[in-house]
Amino acid sequence: MSTPCPPSLLSLAIDAALFNLHNISDLSFLPEHLLIDLFLRTLRAGKLTDRILRIFVATGKEEILSVIQALNIQFVLTPVLPTITIDSNEVDIVIAAFHSDLTSFMEEWRPIFSRFHLIIVEDPDLKEELKIPKGFDFDVYTKSDIDKLAGSSNAAMFSGYSCRYFGYLVSKRKYIISIDDDCSPAKDNNGDLVDIVTQHITNLRTPATPFFFNTLYDPYRKGADFVRGYPFGLRSGVTCVLSCGLWLNLADYDAPTQSLKPELRNSRYVDAVLTVPKNTLMPMSGINLAFDREMVGPALLPALKLAKEGKFRWETIEDIWCGLVVKAVCDHLDLGVKTGLPYVSRNERGSAIDSLKKEWEGVKLMEELVPFFQSLKLSPEAVTAESCVTEIAAAVKKGLGRSHTELANVADSMVAWLKIWKEVRSRV
Amino acid sequence: MASPTPVLKDELDIVIPTIRNLDFLEMWRPFFQPYHLIIVQDGDPSKVIKVPKGFDYELYNRNDINRILGPKASCISFKDSACRCFGYMVSKKKYIFTIDDDCFVAKDPSGNDINALEQHIKNLLTPSTPFFFNTLYDPYREGTDFVRGYPFSLREGVPTAVSHGLWLNIPDYDAPTQLVKPRERNTRFVDAVLTIPKGTLFPMCGMNLAFDRELIGPAMYFGLMGDGQPIGRYDDMWAGWCMKVICDHLGLGVKTGLPYIWHSKASNPFVNLKKEYKGIYWQEELIPFFQAATLPKECTTVQSCYKELSKQVKAKLGKVDEYFIKLSDAMLTWIEAWDELNPSAPLPNGNAK
Numbered sequence: 001m002s003t004p005c006p007p008s009l010l011s012l013a014i015d016a017a018l019f020n021l022h023n024i025s026d027l028s029f030l031p032e033h034l035l036i037d038l039f040l041r042t043l044r045a046g047k048l049t050d051r052i053l054r055i056f057v058a059t060g061k062e063e064i065l066s067v068i069q070a071l072n073i074q075f076v077l078t079p080v081l082p083t084i085t086i087d088s089n090e091v092d093i094v095i096a097a098f099h100s101d102l103t104s105f106m107e108e109w110r111p112i113f114s115r116f117h118l119i120i121v122e123d124p125d126l127k128e129e130l131k132i133p134k135g136f137d138f139d140v141y142t143k144s145d146i147d148k149l150a151g152s153s154n155a156a157m158f159s160g161y162s163c164r165y166f167g168y169l170v171s172k173r174k175y176i177i178s179i180d181d182d183c184s185p186a187k188d189n190n191g192d193l194v195d196i197v198t199q200h201i202t203n204l205r206t207p208a209t210p211f212f213f214n215t216l217y218d219p220y221r222k223g224a225d226f227v228r229g230y231p232f233g234l235r236s237g238v239t240c241v242l243s244c245g246l247w248l249n250l251a252d253y254d255a256p257t258q259s260l261k262p263e264l265r266n267s268r269y270v271d272a273v274l275t276v277p278k279n280t281l282m283p284m285s286g287i288n289l290a291f292d293r294e295m296v297g298p299a300l301l302p303a304l305k306l307a308k309e310g311k312f313r314w315e316t317i318e319d320i321w322c323g324l325v326v327k328a329v330c331d332h333l334d335l336g337v338k339t340g341l342p343y344v345s346r347n348e349r350g351s352a353i354d355s356l357k358k359e360w361e362g363v364k365l366m367e368e369l370v371p372f373f374q375s376l377k378l379s380p381e382a383v384t385a386e387s388c389v390t391e392i393a394a395a396v397k398k399g400l401g402r403s404h405t406e407l408a409n410v411a412d413s414m415v416a417w418l419k420i421w422k423e424v425r426s427r428v
Numbered sequence: 429m430a431s432p433t434p435v436l437k438d439e440l441d442i443v444i445p446t447i448r449n450l451d452f453l454e455m456w457r458p459f460f461q462p463y464h465l466i467i468v469q470d471g472d473p474s475k476v477i478k479v480p481k482g483f484d485y486e487l488y489n490r491n492d493i494n495r496i497l498g499p500k501a502s503c504i505s506f507k508d509s510a511c512r513c514f515g516y517m518v519s520k521k522k523y524i525f526t527i528d529d530d531c532f533v534a535k536d537p538s539g540n541d542i543n544a545l546e547q548h549i550k551n552l553l554t555p556s557t558p559f560f561f562n563t564l565y566d567p568y569r570e571g572t573d574f575v576r577g578y579p580f581s582l583r584e585g586v587p588t589a590v591s592h593g594l595w596l597n598i599p600d601y602d603a604p605t606q607l608v609k610p611r612e613r614n615t616r617f618v619d620a621v622l623t624i625p626k627g628t629l630f631p632m633c634g635m636n637l638a639f640d641r642e643l644i645g646p647a648m649y650f651g652l653m654g655d656g657q658p659i660g661r662y663d664d665m666w667a668g669w670c671m672k673v674i675c676d677h678l679g680l681g682v683k684t685g686l687p688y689i690w691h692s693k694a695s696n697p698f699v700n701l702k703k704e705y706k707g708i709y710w711q712e713e714l715i716p717f718f719q720a721a722t723l724p725k726e727c728t729t730v731q732s733c734y735k736e737l738s739k740q741v742k743a744k745l746g747k748v749d750e751y752f753i754k755l756s757d758a759m760l761t762w763i764e765a766w767d768e769l770n771p772s773a774p775l776p777n778g779n780a781k
């Protein structure tokens with residue numbers, strides 16, 4: 001009987017390495033044949049973990065890599081589960097088309113929009129037919145659809161930027177996401193494309209916290225929570241019905257500001273969503289927003305048309321008006337409004353100075369509108385968005401209509417809108 | 429091209445409450461060295477607190493506080509970092525920056541050290557916009573402005589009284605949240621400063637805070653906490669609620685957001701729970717109280733606002749617990765002590781010379 005050979009010094013050394021593998025983070029110094037030996041012993045000892053596999057792979061040595069491949073050893077992939085599943089039947093994406101050729105716009109948004117239904121409303125002034133690329137599920141509405149539904153007397157309500165409200169009107173879904181047709185997807189700080197649909201829907205599906213400010217912003221975001229001192233009674237929040245996104249590159253500045261600072265571009269990606277507190281008014285931008293149509297649809301209305309409203313955002317304040325109305329409704333009904341993410345990237349278009357020369361009215365009007373809305377009080381009987389809007393329209397006619405004729409028309413438009421809204425609802 | 433932020437080294441004091449040591453100052457040295465420090469030593473006065481060399485400072489322990497304030501020293505908390513407000517009282521400077529001794533220099537996403545003090549100064553030297561929300565946050569920051577629809581008449585803003593900074597790493601959670609999420613860390617760097625709108629209250633954290641002492645100093649009383657008191661960890665909360673009501677009344681602004689500091693120490697959640705326990709129940713009453721609090725228009729100075737508030741605390745919160753009766757008296761004592769140490773006719777908005 002022969003006694004087994006005592007282990008060589010080399011063998012003992014490799015065993016020692018195996019024993020201490022948890023302390024080793026780099027094996028690139030090992031000659032290849034020893035590396036293989038260590039690897040096989042690791043396998044036999046059942047010590048191959050994800051971390052250790054990475055260390056072997058990191059040596060870059062060909063033989064090791066081919067052994068790993070030959071044995072079909074793979075890294076364990078932890079799937080990134082979506083935290084929120086969006087039912088595409090709940091979402092309509094409404095786009096107002098000011099350009100007939102929507103090909104490049106749609107292609108840019110394809111990765112994000114392709115699984116959703118789109119409502120495209122053509123600017124009634126556009127004469128050409130729309131060009132839309134294949135592969136989308138969409139409906140187009142044109143001037144004739146507007147004329148038919150709204151009637152000739154009300155069709156003017158849906159002209160220019162306000163044509164998108166027609167899209168809100170005919171939608172049958174719960175959530176609407178609406179962006180201007182001069183926006184592209186933005187990139188976040190990691191270089192990933194911002195999925196505005198997921199972010200807007202997340203904002204709308206998590207509660208808002210308008211009664212007390214949380215210093216870590218939206219407490220429902222991953223990695224955040226309510227801070228010390230936040231009353232527990234307020235932590236369930238309220239339903240969020242409006243999500244206002246932001247813009248990189250050409251931010252939504254007014255014409256005077258952009259003219260004064262022609263080089264000013266927004267490059268700051270602020271990674272926050274926050275609730276706009278109760279009784280705080282804000283300028284709502286129509287460029288990138290989403291809302292719960294079932295809860296506040298009636299309050300997103302086309303009403304304030306400037307005399308010289310044009311085809312650039314600098315020449316409108318219809319969305320600003322809308323935002324004041326919606327916020328007043330939300331504050332009264334204890335509903336929430338969020339602002340912040342998601343970002344879109346807004347492309348260069350138009351000249352601020354030209355717009356400024358053309359349209360000053362909006363800027364002047366804001367001076368009257370803000371104090372009016374700040375002092376607005378709605379009655380306790382107004383318990384729906386419709387009844388709130390009715391009361392606001394009456395207050396506008398009485399309070400502002402007398403001094404400004406265009407605002408008297410606004411009140412009438414609001415009432416007309418509610419009538420059409422009700423009518424369309426009743427047909428469903 | 430933005431002009432460099434003024435250093436304000438002769439106009440700003442840094443107030444630090446401490447009970448153990450001030451080693452953390454070494455990391456802050458490049459940013460803090462030009463400034464005068466006011467160190468408020470809590471706990472055992474016989475212990476010697478070592479201050480790293482090269483700092484210009486004054487240090488007060490409990491004996492000093494008793495000596496300087498006499499019987500009024502009863503309003504300054506013992507065995508709680510709330511004692512820091514004594515530092516606000518004795519300072520002679522226009523601005524105060526206060527920081528906890530477990531807060532270190534944080535890094536921004538590019539990996540650069542954040543000069544928290546410089547950002548606070550920027551926040552305080554630019555106006556606030558509490559009357560209308562700007563969706564691009566602080567419009568006075570470089571690279572941004574007021575958005576379309578923002579009324580021009582409101583673009584001048586109001587003076588900023590308080591700059592509330594945030595924290596990376598250990599977030600400022602209450603004890604129940606800490607117990608449920610012991611591993612959560614704040615890793616999100618939100619590159620924004622914003623004004624907290626008028627009429628909106630918030631939980632003010634004293635870990636990383638700066639304010640204009642001349643505008644709002646007397647309102648920054650950190651209450652009765654710690655030894656002999658039924659509650660702890662609500663000192664900064666209390667000051668924040670009182671301060672915001674008064675700022676809203678006087679038309680002063682409060683900003684929150686940048687700068688970030690790195691909060692390194694997670695306090696024991698069970699100890700915290702014991703301290704906060706009553707507060708967690710009481711805050712359900714306190715918030716509605718502060719939300720509904722109104723001050724008469726005759727109150728045009730911070731001191732008069734504060735005294736009026738203390739009356740309302742006694743009348744309305746005295747029913748919640750007799751602690752609030754004691755607290756309301758302490759609030760008055762604080763104002764008396766403040767006026768004694770800061771003699772001069774307070775002008776509207778507390779602009780003392």
